[in-house]
Amino acid sequence: MRVLVSGGAGYIGSHTVIQLIAAGHDVIVVDSFANAKPSVVGRLEALTGMPLDVRSFDLTDHDKTEHLFADEQIDAVIHFAGFKAVGESVEKPLEYYENNLVSTFSLVRAMRRHDVRKLVFSSSATVYGDNAQVPMQEDAPTSATNPYGWTKVMIEQVLRDVAEADPSWRIALLRYFNPVGAHPSGTIGEDPSDIPNNLMPFIAQVAVGRREKLSIYGGDYPTPDGTGVRDYIHVEDLAAGHVAALHRLGQTDTSVNTWNLGTGHGTSVLEMLHAFERAVGHELAHEVVDRRPGDIAESYADPTKAQAELGWRATRTVDDMCVDTWRWQSANPDGYP
Ligand code: UD1
Numbered sequence: 001m002r003v004l005v006s007g008g009a010g011y012i013g014s015h016t017v018i019q020l021i022a023a024g025h026d027v028i029v030v031d032s033f034a035n036a037k038p039s040v041v042g043r044l045e046a047l048t049g050m051p052l053d054v055r056s057f058d059l060t061d062h063d064k065t066e067h068l069f070a071d072e073q074i075d076a077v078i079h080f081a082g083f084k085a086v087g088e089s090v091e092k093p094l095e096y097y098e099n100n101l102v103s104t105f106s107l108v109r110a111m112r113r114h115d116v117r118k119l120v121f122s123s124s125a126t127v128y129g130d131n132a133q134v135p136m137q138e139d140a141p142t143s144a145t146n147p148y149g150w151t152k153v154m155i156e157q158v159l160r161d162v163a164e165a166d167p168s169w170r171i172a173l174l175r176y177f178n179p180v181g182a183h184p185s186g187t188i189g190e191d192p193s194d195i196p197n198n199l200m201p202f203i204a205q206v207a208v209g210r211r212e213k214l215s216i217y218g219g220d221y222p223t224p225d226g227t228g229v230r231d232y233i234h235v236e237d238l239a240a241g242h243v244a245a246l247h248r249l250g251q252t253d254t255s256v257n258t259w260n261l262g263t264g265h266g267t268s269v270l271e272m273l274h275a276f277e278r279a280v281g282h283e284l285a286h287e288v289v290d291r292r293p294g295d296i297a298e299s300y301a302d303p304t305k306a307q308a309e310l311g312w313r314a315t316r317t318v319d320d321m322c323v324d325t326w327r328w329q330s331a332n333p334d335g336y337p
Pocket residue numbers: 086087124125126149177178179197198199200202214215216217218227228229230269292293294295299
């Protein structure tokens with residue numbers, strides 16, 4: 001298939017591009033490079049051994065989006081592009097709603113006009129809000145606690161309505177749990193543009209000497225060791241989940257399909273820290289501080305629906321995630337050039 005990958009230069013997008021090409025697909029990347037470095041492109045080309053077709057523009061630009069679909073024969077779209085920093089979304093709600101929604105409208109309109117009806121959308125476990133039962137199941141009610149999360153809830157609803165109006169659509173809503181890890185080559189990985197908000201890139205920056213110590217947000221949660229529990233999933237397993245979803249869309253009778261992409265296992269902050277210490281070979285400075293507002297005690301997936309319907313499951317361990325993250329971070333202490 002000829003697959004358009006929006007946000008294909010980003011963290012999850014770049015890992016997925018490699019696996020799409022390995023599976024024999026022809027890939028076009030569209031990326032604004034607002035939150036990705038151009039040097040990722042050369043690294044993807046080195047890993048795949050072929051030139052990558054990259055279009056550098058913002059999907060909110062309707063004309064450019066329309067022209068791309070008019071000029072190219074595209075069979076399916078994987079839509080990763082979007083702003084994703086939770087804290088920033090609270091400070092700049094309008095920018096988040098506008099960017100994430102308008103880019104999706106522009107993309108879906110162009111798809112409809114050019115009869116492209118297969119779409120895989122990057123959603124998030126954040127749509128389960130702060131009240132969900134664990135393990136989280138796809139039929140749980142959705143909500144959000146910040147504008148970033150609301151953009152995911154809203155876009156899911158928009159896509160359900162689009163498919164309701166025209167059941168020839170085949171849409172996958174993929175709800176990721178906590179993506180971590182890096183390509184085993186150590187040449188592509190997560191490269192936050194600012195001080196990392198998320199646990200894994202923060203630990204990695206402590207390990208490489210860019211940050212003094214990890215602040216553990218809360219030691220008094222009702223969890224086995226008192227720290228927050230999450231379902232960390234290796235980005236390579238997540239990328240494989242996208243390829244599986246894309247293939248499945250060609251066979252399903254249902255126009256919208258929602259799948260959790262997680263391992264089904266919870267790992268605490270302290271367990272993750274200790275796994276990273278094993279990967280690095282020494283202890284890492286940390287202290288327990290107050291809880292972070294908005295955080296929940298536990299989040300992990302019920303992945304059985306994705307396993308049954310996609311024939312996919314996450315296989316990498318927490319130690320694999322830490323070893324691969326450390327290989328990337330130690331080889332690229334300041335991220336991409
Ligand atoms: C966060 C986002 C969520 C988003 C997800 C994407 C918030 C409130 N939530 O989820 O909307 O979908 O990332 O991956 O930002 N932790 C520390 N110290 C740190 C960083 C994190 O102790 O410096 C703890 C957190 O309290 C949490 C765990 O580590 O228990 C994971 O945190 P994080 O990586 O930010 O992910 P989420 O909170 O699950």
